[in-house]
Structures are given as structure tokens and as C-alpha cells.
Amino acid sequence: MTARVLDGNQIRDQIQAELVNQIAELKSAGVTPGLAAVLVGDNPASHIYVRNKVKTCESLGLYSEKVELPADTSEEELLRLVHDLNRRDEIDGILVQLPLPPQIDSKRIMMALDPAKDVDGLHPVNIGNLVSGRPGPVPCTPAGIIEILKRSDVPIKGARAVVIGRSDIVGKPVAILLLHNHATVTICHSRTRDLPKVASEGDILVAAMGKPAFVTGDFIKPGATVIDVGTNRLSTPEEVKQVYRDPTERLKKLAEKGSVLVGDVQPEDVREKAGAFTPVPGGVGPLTIIMLMVNTVEAAKARRGAGVHQAATNK
Numbered sequence: 001m002t003a004r005v006l007d008g009n010q011i012r013d014q015i016q017a018e019l020v021n022q023i024a025e026l027k028s029a030g031v032t033p034g035l036a037a038v039l040v041g042d043n044p045a046s047h048i049y050v051r052n053k054v055k056t057c058e059s060l061g062l063y064s065e066k067v068e069l070p071a072d073t074s075e076e077e078l079l080r081l082v083h084d085l086n087r088r089d090e091i092d093g094i095l096v097q098l099p100l101p102p103q104i105d106s107k108r109i110m111m112a113l114d115p116a117k118d119v120d121g122l123h124p125v126n127i128g129n130l131v132s133g134r135p136g137p138v139p140c141t142p143a144g145i146i147e148i149l150k151r152s153d154v155p156i157k158g159a160r161a162v163v164i165g166r167s168d169i170v171g172k173p174v175a176i177l178l179l180h181n182h183a184t185v186t187i188c189h190s191r192t193r194d195l196p197k198v199a200s201e202g203d204i205l206v207a208a209m210g211k212p213a214f215v216t217g218d219f220i221k222p223g224a225t226v227i228d229v230g231t232n233r234l235s236t237p238e239e240v241k242q243v244y245r246d247p248t249e250r251l252k253k254l255a256e257k258g259s260v261l262v263g264d265v266q267p268e269d270v271r272e273k274a275g276a277f278t279p280v281p282g283g284v285g286p287l288t289i290i291m292l293m294v295n296t297v298e299a300a301k302a303r304r305g306a307g308v309h310q311a312a313t314n315k
């Protein structure tokens with residue numbers, strides 16, 4: 001039996017439809033939620049991420065502003081910009097695209113954000129809120145993973161969940177969210193002993209490592225739900241052949257597009273062994289941007305007064 005595909009695009013569309021109604025209500029109350037996206041340097045992937053975020057804002061009728069700074073921007077200059085955005089009323093959310101150039105301490109920048117505008121949920125105050133179960137913005141990819149599980153009726157309560165990866169952006173926050181949803185959670189990392197055995201205890205397995213197709217069939221409990229967060233690009237035929245048992249289609253794609261996207265999970269094994277899984281592309285990825293939009297709309301509701309908040313939530 002092949003596994004159920006958890007279609008991230010479809011779930012993104014559901015959330016987007018709900019958001020459109022909330023935005024219309026906010027606009028009728030005179031509020032247009034606004035997002036400022038700050039990009040420092042010329043990292044090509046960051047340019048694509050920010051462009052897609054701004055495009056999504058535009059398509060939803062949110063106000064957006066892209067601020068591009070050169071790679072040699074100093075920490076002080078970036079701090080000044082953040083303080084300025086903190087003060088501007090029409091900006092509800094500030095997104096500083098990571099990674100930042102080496103001369104800038106990203107933790108110091110996150111600390112400088114107004115926690116009420118921190119739509120990536122990375123300010124220590126918001127991390128504290130997340131850990132202690134208080135309301136506040138939740139990092140977008142982990143929030144999207146929980147939406148996928150819930151909207152696909154995957155039981156979380158009482159499940160054994162295994163998260164591979166302990167980054168501040170994905171691994172740790174998704175583990176906390178699974179815990180709040182009453183899963184029994186194990187967090188694995190590069191020093192975990194006997195990783196396949198630990199992983200294969202998971203009814204839910206989240207792979208967030210950044211290692212192409214590392215999670216093979218022996219990591220997967222038969223029937224488990226596998227969430228693949230990894231986004232890795234393969235750019236040579238040798239790399240493609242290493243990942244796929246039957247590489248024909250992907251080699252064609254490589255020749256057409258110059259690269260092939262693969263997750264952290266071996267895509268053929270997961271189809272055969274899991275009960276359900278998120279594909280790459282088209283799984284977790286689409287949720288990340290829409291959850292940023294959700295956080296921006298929530299920030300606008302929270303910042304711009306109880307009347308507006310009620311208008312938008314009393315549905």
C-alpha cells in the first residue's frame with residue numbers, strides 16, 4: 001500500500017481562504033496589515049524567499065515593503081532600521097531574512113525587534129511565550145507543520161513524535177508545539193546514538209536536518225506520518241543517482257531545470273513505508289509563507305486595538 005500524500009498546497013489554499021475573510025474584515029475596520037521584509041546582502045535563496053513573501057502579501061491585499069541593504073551593512077545601521085520600523089504604525093510585522101552577513105549578530109537584531117511585530121517568532125520574549133504556552137507569534141514553519149497534521153486529521157495527542165534536528169527555527173519550536181498538543185516527544189540531533197532505531201519509534205517523524213534523503217526506510221515505523229522539512233538541491237547526475245533507486249524522471253528534470261529539489265527523507269522509501277507523508281516540493285514549503293501572513297494579520301489585530309481584534313475574530 002502506498003502512503004497518503006499530505007498536500008501542502010491544498011492546505012495552504014484552505015488557510016489562505018480563511019485569511020482573505022479576516023483581511024476583508026480588518027480593512028472594513030480601516031486597518032490594512034503591513035509587513036516589512038528586510039534583506040541584507042545578495043544570498044540568491046534569500047532573494048527568492050523575500051520576493052515570494054512580498055508577492056504573497058500583494059496577492060492578499062496586505063501592505064508590504066521590501067528593504068534591501070548591501071552586504072557590507074553594519075550592525076548599527078541594521079539596528080537603526082529595525083528601530084525605525086518598530087516605531088512606524090502602519091508596519092505590523094517585521095521580517096529580517098536570515099542568514100545575515102557575518103559582521104551582524106543575528107541574535108542582537110532579533111532582540112531589537114518589537115516583540116509585537118516579530119512575525120517570525122524569534123524574539124526571546126516570543127520564544128518564552130511559546131515554551132510556556134502563552135499567546136504570541138509562533139515560528140512559521142513549525143506552525144505550518146502543526147496545521148498540516150491537524151487539518152489532515154493525524155492524531156497528535158498521545159502519539160510518539162520524533163523530531164530530527166534541534167535548530168531554533170524548526171526543530172526546537174516544532175518539538176514544543178507537538179508537546180503542547182500532547183505528543184510524547186523525542187528530539188534527535190547529530191550526536192544521537194542509534195538514530196534509525198530512535199526515529200523508528202515515532203508515530204510522527206519530523207525530519208529537519210538539511211541532509212538530502214538521509215532518512216531511509218529503516219528510520220520509518222510502518223504506517224507513521226512523516227513530515228519532511230528539508231529543502232536540498234541536487235545539481236549533478238551523480239547526486240541524483242545516489243538518492244533515487246529509479247532516477248530516470250529526476251535526471252530529466254535535472255537536465256531541464258539545472259537542479260532537483262529533495263527533502264531529508266528518501267522519497268521512494270517513504271511512499272512504501274509511511275502511512276502519510278509530506279512531499280518535497282509541495283509539502284511543508286507552501287505552509288511557511290502563508291503562516292507568515294497569518295502572523296502578520298494576527299499582529300495587526302493584536303496591535304491595533306480590541307475593537308479591531310473583536311471585529312476580526314467574532315465570526
Ligand code: NAP
Nearest residue numbers: 141165166167170189190208209210229230231284285288
Ligand atoms: P540547521 O539549523 O542546519 O539544523 C540542522 C539540525 O539537524 C541540527 O540540529 C543538526 O544537529 C541536525 N543534524 C544534522 N545532521 C544530522 C545527522 N547526521 N544526524 C542527526 N541530526 C543531524 O537547519 P534548519 O534551519 O533547522 O533547517 C533544516 C532543513 O529544513 C534545511 O534543509 C532547511 O533548508 C529546511 N527548511 C525548510 C523550510 C521550509 O519552509 N520548507 C523552512 C526552514 C528550513 P546538531 O544540532 O547536533 O548540529
